Amino acid sequence: MAVIFERTNGLTEKPFHYCPGCTHGVIHRLVGEVLEELGVLGETIGVAPVGCSVLAYDYFNCDMHEAAHGRAPAVATGIKRVFPDKVVFTYQGDGDLASIGTAEIIHVAHRAEKITTIFVNNAIYGMTGGQMAPTTLIGQKATTAPYGRDAGATGRPLKVSEMLATIDGAVFVERVAVNTPANIRKAKKAIKKAFEVQLSGEGFGIVEILSTCPTNWGLTPTESLKWLEENMMPYYPLGNFRTPEEVK
Amino acid sequence: MAKAKGKVSFKEDLCKGCELCTTVCPVNIIEMERTRINIKGYHPATVKEMDKCIGCANCATICPDLVINVEREMDK
Numbered sequence: 001m002a003v004i005f006e007r008t009n010g011l012t013e014k015p016f017h018y019c020p021g022c023t024h025g026v027i028h029r030l031v032g033e034v035l036e037e038l039g040v041l042g043e044t045i046g047v048a049p050v051g052c053s054v055l056a057y058d059y060f061n062c063d064m065h066e067a068a069h070g071r072a073p074a075v076a077t078g079i080k081r082v083f084p085d086k087v088v089f090t091y092q093g094d095g096d097l098a099s100i101g102t103a104e105i106i107h108v109a110h111r112a113e114k115i116t117t118i119f120v121n122n123a124i125y126g127m128t129g130g131q132m133a134p135t136t137l138i139g140q141k142a143t144t145a146p147y148g149r150d151a152g153a154t155g156r157p158l159k160v161s162e163m164l165a166t167i168d169g170a171v172f173v174e175r176v177a178v179n180t181p182a183n184i185r186k187a188k189k190a191i192k193k194a195f196e197v198q199l200s201g202e203g204f205g206i207v208e209i210l211s212t213c214p215t216n217w218g219l220t221p222t223e224s225l226k227w228l229e230e231n232m233m234p235y236y237p238l239g240n241f242r243t244p245e246e247v248k
Numbered sequence: 249m250a251k252a253k254g255k256v257s258f259k260e261d262l263c264k265g266c267e268l269c270t271t272v273c274p275v276n277i278i279e280m281e282r283t284r285i286n287i288k289g290y291h292p293a294t295v296k297e298m299d300k301c302i303g304c305a306n307c308a309t310i311c312p313d314l315v316i317n318v319e320r321e322m323d324k
Contacts, residue, residue, distance in 0.1 A: 001253075001254075001255055001321045002319060002320060003318070003319050004303065004305055004319065004320045005308040005309075005316070006317045006318075007314050007317075015262050015313065016312070018312065018313075019264075020264035020290065021264070021266030021312060022312055023312055025311075025312030025313050025314065026309075026311075026312050180310075181306040181310055184309050184310060220267075221268050222267060225268070225271075
């Protein structure tokens with residue numbers, strides 16, 4: 001029998017600290033597999049965020065750097081400009097990228113920095129205990145929105161991919177989900193494309209990945225995937241918003 | 249018709265008992281071991297009827313903790 005699936009070399013042997021059923025693990029694996037398949041593990045420098053994935057530097061089998069909350073794109077810009085031949089990526093959550101780091105992500109796209117961003121959107125602040133994020137859906141309960149998010153008081157959820165797709169420097173923008181094996185395979189293709197865009201020097205690439213937070217959503221892991229499909233996917237439609245061909 | 253035969257193995261001590269693998273198995277052979285707990289204190293996922301496995305790797309694809317390895321061969 002041939003082995004068709006085993007742990008990728010793109011990840012270290014350290015077991016993940018994430019809650020049971022948290023899809024961060026799946027996304028870590030996809031990034032590790034893509035880096036391994038592209039043969040750039042030894043050439044890659046990743047930037048870890050603040051949030052649940054703050055310890056991502058322990059898991060990726062490449063050089064990693066930690067950034068202050070939301071500032072991963074700024075740190076990655078510095079790294080890429082000092083080492084233009086290295087592959088640089090940031091791994092950020094929605095509290096990190098869509099809230100405190102909004103300025104950084106918009107301007108890294110605007111300057112067309114040749115980096116790749118993996119944006120994990122689970123519509124809530126996970127590590128700090130389930131507070132409302134800019135991406136929290138209307139009516140979704142959070143510890144700072146106990147009756148559900150109210151559009152009148154707190155606005156409507158921020159669609160980061162659509163926003164970044166209006167910026168010319170962002171040459172690859174795609175939203176994917178990791179709720180089924182088929183979608184996970186599509187997510188891997190998108191991540192690979194985002195890294196290829198960087199390798200060919202075309203500009204900034206971002207993949208937004210709809211993810212779950214069973215602990216703070218108050219659901220089981222299986223229910224979380226269903227909730228993602230029924231509530232998040234209608235508001236955050238999957239698809240490609242920008243590809244390099246479109247830019248040319 | 250060629251029938252795919254597969255074999256999955258679980259690194260049991262990594263399993264957190266989230267049960268996602270049990271929901272995506274097309275032949276429904278993955279179950280949680282309710283009588284035992286692993287080193288983390290969860291009921292680990294396991295397969296009792298391995299001869300039914302088709303080696304589709306759906307379980308390994310959705311597993312967030314890289315518990316599962318998959319092997320496959322094609323019978324003529």
